[in-house]
Structure formats: structure tokens, C-alpha cells
Amino acid sequence: MGKVLIVEDDKEIGKLLSESFSSQGYKCHIVGSLSEAYTYLLSSSDLSLIILDLILPDGDGLGLLKYLRSALKFKNLPVIIISARGGELDRVLGLELGADDYIIKPFSVREVIIRANRILKKDLESEEILNYGPLKIDKKKKVIFLKEKPLTLTPTEYKILEFLLKNSERVVGREELIRIIWPVEKEYYSRVLDAYICRLRTKLGEYGKIIETVRGFGYRLIQI
Amino acid sequence: MGKVLIVEDDKEIGKLLSESFSSQGYKCHIVGSLSEAYTYLLSSSDLSLIILDLILPDGDGLGLLKYLRSALKFKNLPVIIISARGGELDRVLGLELGADDYIIKPFSVREVIIRANRILKKDLESEEILNYGPLKIDKKKKVIFLKEKPLTLTPTEYKILEFLLKNSERVVGREELIRIIWPVEKEYYSRVLDAYICRLRTKLGEYGKIIETVRGFGYRLIQI
DNA sequence: AGTAACTTTAAAAAAGTGTTAAAAGAATGT
DNA sequence: ACATTCTTTTAACACTTTTTTAAAGTTACT
Incomplete structure (x- = not known):
């Protein structure tokens, strides 16, 4: 606790x-x-x-x-x-x-x-389990399902997708996201985040476009 | 509800x-x-x-x-x-x-x-959505609608229109606007802002005149 | 009419993002 | 402690979109 x-x-x-x-x-x-x-x-x-x-x-x-x-x-x-x-x-x-x-x-x-x-x-109770489109997250178990099939995610991939999921529909700023995932000094212009988004999209396969790029601002989970 | x-x-x-x-x-x-x-x-x-x-x-x-x-x-x-x-x-x-x-x-x-x-x-909803005439802004999604149709705006275009929208009806000074959009030293006599206003008006089509020029001062969103 | 203030245009410059492969770093099991 | 494996980061490049500039064109005011 x-x-x-x-x-x-x-x-x-x-x-x-x-x-x-x-x-x-x-x-x-x-x-x-x-x-x-x-x-x-x-x-x-x-x-x-x-x-x-x-x-x-x-x-x-x-x-x-x-x-x-x-x-x-x-x-x-x-x-x-x-x-x-x-x-x-x-x-x-x-x-x-x-x-x-x-x-x-x-x-x-x-x-x-x-x-x-x-x-x-x-x-607590509002965060246990969360659904968004084909995605379902079980926070307690730290598993994210795509169409009921568990995704195999690395810790950082999980954190990013979890945060996007908790903030679905709204644009999550690049900087904001970076601060959440790497709380201490990761400079804003690094390409790590992009690399992760890219890998997440790959892992999401045909649903990859559920992560929308909002150029100049950040990313957003959208309904497809 | x-x-x-x-x-x-x-x-x-x-x-x-x-x-x-x-x-x-x-x-x-x-x-x-x-x-x-x-x-x-x-x-x-x-x-x-x-x-x-x-x-x-x-x-x-x-x-x-x-x-x-x-x-x-x-x-x-x-x-x-x-x-x-x-x-x-x-x-x-x-x-x-x-x-x-x-x-x-x-x-x-x-x-x-x-x-x-x-x-x-x-x-939040009350603050996240704002209407003015034919324009509607969804801050969460970073989208501005014109007559329910989403406009395709670049980040700077979006910021400018958002600021005008938040300050509709009042004259927004040239200098003020420039300071908001480019917080660090963009000299006041640059023509960038004008270029953006122009592009915004084009994108607003027949509603372009909703952005009124107040010669010598700045711009203003008006009801048309 | 003259002038200052704005508009428009198009092309150059800059910035943002995607993707890849390989290097560096962590974690794990033996 | 070592090797193995998995994860994270870096760096380079391609590509696209956005921003800026500069110059020419309009407009509005005295």
C-alpha cells in the first residue's frame, strides 16, 4: 500500500x-x-x-x-x-x-x-481492469490483451501502452509521456519513444493504427 | 444525462x-x-x-x-x-x-x-470543449471542428486558432499572440503570424472572415 | 496619392516522425 | 561469476510535414 x-x-x-x-x-x-x-x-x-x-x-x-x-x-x-x-x-x-x-x-x-x-x-477500483476497443488491461496482473489474446510486452512497452490506455482518446504529449516513463532526465528529442511506439504498433499488428500520431503534440489512442 | x-x-x-x-x-x-x-x-x-x-x-x-x-x-x-x-x-x-x-x-x-x-x-468536460459560432474545439483531442467537420491544422495553426477561440470577441494584440505562440524571441515585425492567419482563413473557407483584422492592433474572432 | 499595415504566394529551410540494425545494458539461470 | 538471453538505447537515414523567409501584391487610412 x-x-x-x-x-x-x-x-x-x-x-x-x-x-x-x-x-x-x-x-x-x-x-x-x-x-x-x-x-x-x-x-x-x-x-x-x-x-x-x-x-x-x-x-x-x-x-x-x-x-x-x-x-x-x-x-x-x-x-x-x-x-x-x-x-x-x-x-x-x-x-x-x-x-x-x-x-x-x-x-x-x-x-x-x-x-x-x-x-x-x-x-483503485476504477483502475483494476480497463477496456478500450480490442484492448483490455488487467492492471493487477500487468497483462494487456489484444482481442482476448495476451500481448508479450517488455516492461517499458507495457508502461507506455498502459498510460495511453488510461488516457485513451486524449492526446498524450510526447514530453508528458517521456516524463512518465523516464521520470529523470531523458532528453525530449531522443528517438527512444518513437522506437517504442514503432515496436508497439508492430506487436499490435493490424490494430497498430489504434495508436495515432498527433504531429507536434504526441500520441493518442483512437477507436478504429 | x-x-x-x-x-x-x-x-x-x-x-x-x-x-x-x-x-x-x-x-x-x-x-x-x-x-x-x-x-x-x-x-x-x-x-x-x-x-x-x-x-x-x-x-x-x-x-x-x-x-x-x-x-x-x-x-x-x-x-x-x-x-x-x-x-x-x-x-x-x-x-x-x-x-x-x-x-x-x-x-x-x-x-x-x-x-x-x-x-x-x-x-473536465465542461472545460475541454468550447464552442464559438461554427467552430468547436476539443482540447483533449486537439481537434477543431468547423460545422462539425474536423479541420486539418498544423500545430501552430491549431495553437493560434485555439488562443483566438479562448479569447473570442476580444481583440488579441499582434505582439501578445506572437508571444504566446513563440514564447522566445521572435521579433515582432516578422510576417510569420500574417502568413498563418492567411492560411487559417483559407482553411476556414467561407468562414474565413470570422477572423477579423484590427488594423494596428491585432486580430479578433467575430460572429458572422 | 502616398504610405504604412496587412495579405498572399511560393520556395527554401527546418523540424518532426518512422524505421532499421546494431551496440550497450540488464536480468536471469547455471 | 559467467554466459545467455532479453531489453533498452543509440545512431543513421529516409521521408513527410511544417515553419519561415522574402518579395510582390492589396488594402485602408490620412
């Missing part, structure tokens, strides 16, 4: 949250300031949720939220805001910036857990 | 909510009391969301929630509570009884819509 990052400067609240999440089987990490949060995020992997207090000693948590939503690596990482600023404007602002939930202080830990479970559970 | 049942005795709030949901493409029905709600539910079909105020003239909305969660027919029907009782206990109680969200009064309608969209997973 994934990790929860708690960004909260009040030690007591932090501890309370951390204990509850731990008792639910999540691993936790607490940081008390924005700078620590950024530092942790850069080295992190396997994060599945962030609990974010808005008022922190070195600034406003909304900045962090904005950053997360703009960073390819964290775009889909759920964020729950907890804040003493409970006015309607604050709430809307938080939600519009992409927070998954907004909890007002004082809150009971129970509420946070309920809301977190809800968000994470939805994430 | 499904129907939204609004259970709210304050006529004004009810109307506000109903208008917003309608503008989002949902059908609505308002009831002002628990008994009306029960009556409506029994005869209903095609419901996809309930907005439930807790304080109603003939009792507490939580009872209705309890009923819904125990009734087979409604077990999975999303319920969003809106309530002036915003304390932590109330919130937890509502969530534990199976509400999908709990919004505290006063709230902005925008918040309700965001949270409803999220629950109904219709999140």
Missing part, C-alpha cells in the same frame, strides 16, 4: 493523523513546512496521497498544490486540504486548484480517514 | 442550485420536505444524484439518508449533504451514514457543482 505525506506544522495534529493512517495500513511521512515538503517530494516515490495544511510557517500551501497540479509527475496524486480557513471562497479556490477534498478545522481524524479511504478506493 | 433531486426547503437556495445544475446539463427536481422527497423517490427513475439539506420542516435529512442506504434501489445513489450544521461531529456522522460529500453552509454554488461533477466523474 502506498505512502501518505502529511504536510502540517502542528506537531500534535500531525501525530494524530499519522497514527490514524498508520493504523489503517498506510505508511506515513510528516513534514512541517513547505520547503521540507518540496524536498521530500523530489526524492519520493510510491506516494499515494498528500494531506496538506494550508497555513505553514514558510508560506501558503496553495502554492504547493499549484505546483503539484502543474508537475507531470504529481498531476494525478490526490491531495486533501485541511484548513482553518473554512469560508466558501477558500473552499472553492482549493477545489478549483485541483484539491480532491477540503476539510475544515476542527475536524475529527475519523473524517479524514473516511474521506481519504473514499478517494483512494475510487482510484 | 441523469437527474438531480434537490431536497431543500429554502426556495431561494433551491432555485439557485437547480439553475446551476440545469446549466450544466442536468435535469432537476426540487422538493421542500422529507415527505415530498419520499414520494418523489418512489416514483422516480433515472436519478443520478441527491442534494440533501439536513434541516427540513418535517424532520432531519439524516433519516432519509439512512433509508437510502438501506434500500436496495438507492444503495449506490450518490448523496451530497448541504447543511448549516458544520461541526465535526455532524460531518462525520453524515459521512459515516454513507453520504458522498458534506458541504457546509454558506457555500458557493460553484463548490457544489465541482463536488458533484467530481462524484459523477464528469470533471
Whole structure:
């Protein structure tokens, strides 16, 4: 099970949250300031949720939220805001910036857990099995089927096709895709991705054209 | 698209909510009391969301929630509570009884819509598609339609038309446009932009004049 | 009419993508 | 630890599409 990052400067609240999440089987990490949060995020992997207090000693948590939503690596990482600023404007602002939930202080830990479970559970169940045209992916088993026949894919091929599948119909930017598959520094103009797309198309045989090139932008899974 | 049942005795709030949901493409029905709600539910079909105020003239909305969660027919029907009782206990109680969200009064309608969209997973669509006159842009697919027929645009053509579309009716400065499309140093007096406008007009055919030249300033998308 | 601002055109230059084969690198089993 | 096998990356080239330039043609305004 994934990790929860708690960004909260009040030690007591932090501890309370951390204990509850731990008792639910999540691993936790607490940081008390924005700078620590950024530092942790850069080295992190396997994060599945962030609990974010808005008022922190070195600034406003909304900045962090904005950053997360703009960073390819964290775009889909759920964020729950907890804040003493409970006015309607604050709430809307938080939600519009992409927070998954907004909890007002004082809150009971129970509420946070309920809301977190809800968000994470939805994430899980919506991703187990996915169909798109002749393709079917079983995420748990890490197998992709073409017309009920399992494809033989290498790890990277799998990741690329999985990502395209999760984002079918929408254009997935070249750069975006590269960042997902090679999170650290693979320069954008390398031809690796093209090579993979080429191989995927070959493996998809007659269905190869399900991967459409959108010149200048990236690729897209289309209905054929 | 499904129907939204609004259970709210304050006529004004009810109307506000109903208008917003309608503008989002949902059908609505308002009831002002628990008994009306029960009556409506029994005869209903095609419901996809309930907005439930807790304080109603003939009792507490939580009872209705309890009923819904125990009734087979409604077990999975999303319920969003809106309530002036915003304390932590109330919130937890509502969530534990199976509400999908709990919004505290006063709230902005925008918040309700965001949270409803999220629950109904219709999140983005409203922003992903944009219409202007005969033009329709699908940002997700990076396609612009002219009278329902997709235009074949190059990346730069697409970007220019997208920007004009997002800023339709207002004059977009030459310089501004150049800065958007070529963020780094393309000198202002180059004729590239003109060349693109020309090609866009050609591709728009008889609708070419939808791009109006505002001599000395820039361009503008107008209704024709 | 004169001038500055825009349009149009076509050809040159640049950029993006596909494909291939071979080299480099990882992972696996003995 | 070694050899084997599978995977990833690189590099080169062909090809296509897009972008830019530059020059000539229009238009609109004073």
C-alpha cells in the first residue's frame, strides 16, 4: 500500500493523523513546512496521497498544490486540504486548484480517514481492469490483451501502452509521456519513444493504427 | 444525462442550485420536505444524484439518508449533504451514514457543482470543449471542428486558432499572440503570424472572415 | 496619392516522425 | 561469476510535414 505525506506544522495534529493512517495500513511521512515538503517530494516515490495544511510557517500551501497540479509527475496524486480557513471562497479556490477534498478545522481524524479511504478506493477500483476497443488491461496482473489474446510486452512497452490506455482518446504529449516513463532526465528529442511506439504498433499488428500520431503534440489512442 | 433531486426547503437556495445544475446539463427536481422527497423517490427513475439539506420542516435529512442506504434501489445513489450544521461531529456522522460529500453552509454554488461533477466523474468536460459560432474545439483531442467537420491544422495553426477561440470577441494584440505562440524571441515585425492567419482563413473557407483584422492592433474572432 | 499595415504566394529551410540494425545494458539461470 | 538471453538505447537515414523567409501584391487610412 502506498505512502501518505502529511504536510502540517502542528506537531500534535500531525501525530494524530499519522497514527490514524498508520493504523489503517498506510505508511506515513510528516513534514512541517513547505520547503521540507518540496524536498521530500523530489526524492519520493510510491506516494499515494498528500494531506496538506494550508497555513505553514514558510508560506501558503496553495502554492504547493499549484505546483503539484502543474508537475507531470504529481498531476494525478490526490491531495486533501485541511484548513482553518473554512469560508466558501477558500473552499472553492482549493477545489478549483485541483484539491480532491477540503476539510475544515476542527475536524475529527475519523473524517479524514473516511474521506481519504473514499478517494483512494475510487482510484483503485476504477483502475483494476480497463477496456478500450480490442484492448483490455488487467492492471493487477500487468497483462494487456489484444482481442482476448495476451500481448508479450517488455516492461517499458507495457508502461507506455498502459498510460495511453488510461488516457485513451486524449492526446498524450510526447514530453508528458517521456516524463512518465523516464521520470529523470531523458532528453525530449531522443528517438527512444518513437522506437517504442514503432515496436508497439508492430506487436499490435493490424490494430497498430489504434495508436495515432498527433504531429507536434504526441500520441493518442483512437477507436478504429 | 441523469437527474438531480434537490431536497431543500429554502426556495431561494433551491432555485439557485437547480439553475446551476440545469446549466450544466442536468435535469432537476426540487422538493421542500422529507415527505415530498419520499414520494418523489418512489416514483422516480433515472436519478443520478441527491442534494440533501439536513434541516427540513418535517424532520432531519439524516433519516432519509439512512433509508437510502438501506434500500436496495438507492444503495449506490450518490448523496451530497448541504447543511448549516458544520461541526465535526455532524460531518462525520453524515459521512459515516454513507453520504458522498458534506458541504457546509454558506457555500458557493460553484463548490457544489465541482463536488458533484467530481462524484459523477464528469470533471473536465465542461472545460475541454468550447464552442464559438461554427467552430468547436476539443482540447483533449486537439481537434477543431468547423460545422462539425474536423479541420486539418498544423500545430501552430491549431495553437493560434485555439488562443483566438479562448479569447473570442476580444481583440488579441499582434505582439501578445506572437508571444504566446513563440514564447522566445521572435521579433515582432516578422510576417510569420500574417502568413498563418492567411492560411487559417483559407482553411476556414467561407468562414474565413470570422477572423477579423484590427488594423494596428491585432486580430479578433467575430460572429458572422 | 502616398504610405504604412496587412495579405498572399511560393520556395527554401527546418523540424518532426518512422524505421532499421546494431551496440550497450540488464536480468536471469547455471 | 559467467554466459545467455532479453531489453533498452543509440545512431543513421529516409521521408513527410511544417515553419519561415522574402518579395510582390492589396488594402485602408490620412
